[in-house]
Amino acid sequence: xxxxxxxxxxxxxxxxxxxxxxxxxxxxxxxxxxxxxxxxxxxxxxxxxxxxxxxxxxxxxxxxxxxxxxxxxxxxxxxxxxxxxxxxxxxxxxxxxxxxxxxxxxxxxxxxxxxxxxxxxxxxxxxxxxxxxxxxxxxxxxxxxxxxxxxxxxxxxxxxxxxxxxxxxxxxxxxxxxxxxxxxxxxxxxxxxxx
Numbered sequence: 001x002x003x004x005x006x007x008x009x010x011x012x013x014x015x016x017x018x019x020x021x022x023x024x025x026x027x028x029x030x031x032x033x034x035x036x037x038x039x040x041x042x043x044x045x046x047x048x049x050x051x052x053x054x055x056x057x058x059x060x061x062x063x064x065x066x067x068x069x070x071x072x073x074x075x076x077x078x079x080x081x082x083x084x085x086x087x088x089x090x091x092x093x094x095x096x097x098x099x100x101x102x103x104x105x106x107x108x109x110x111x112x113x114x115x116x117x118x119x120x121x122x123x124x125x126x127x128x129x130x131x132x133x134x135x136x137x138x139x140x141x142x143x144x145x146x147x148x149x150x151x152x153x154x155x156x157x158x159x160x161x162x163x164x165x166x167x168x169x170x171x172x173x174x175x176x177x178x179x180x181x182x183x184x185x186x187x188x189x190x191x192x193x194x195x
Contacts, residue, residue: 024152030159037111037157040146044124045108051101061097074135114161118154121147
């Protein structure tokens with residue numbers, strides 16, 4: 001059976017309003033993201049580092065087991081309570097506690113260094129969401145909001161950090177690869193200056 005080429009039309013790009021472009025895409029706003037990034041990063045690194053030194057987190061997982069046990073009766077949603085109970089029944093706290101600790105430390109370090117800020121902010125906000133779902137309000141909502149904002153500003157939030165150097169090596173977002181469309185509809189990359 002011969003393969004046939006399917007030609008599709010490109011979608012339309014809807015531009016952001018100028019204020020959103022300035023806040024999320026302009027490097028002149030990067031100092032604001034630097035401050036937020038360092039704050040949120042420290043708020044992840046500090047408790048993660050403490051848990052890293054705690055055998056109840058790193059050896060036995062008893063700290064997480066206690067947290068989940070209390071949370072099962074305090075969640076607002078039955079499905080999340082059922083999820084936590086299934087994790088308890090499977091004794092997942094023994095390995096999941098280590099995953100949480102490593103995640104907290106990794107998110108903190110990545111945000112502080114400005115390395116893959118969008119990815120780190122996503123996982124940080126996801127952990128915050130889970131802590132909130134388990135009934136732990138504290139600063140999780142505020143840190144979750146900070147994570148979402150950093151996620152939205154991923155292109156410039158790491159401008160004063162390692163992303164300024166890492167992301168262009170990956171070809172995104174500051175050095176877009178150009179291409180030309182061939183008569184048959186395929187794309188051919190065009191070398192950028194300096195490549």
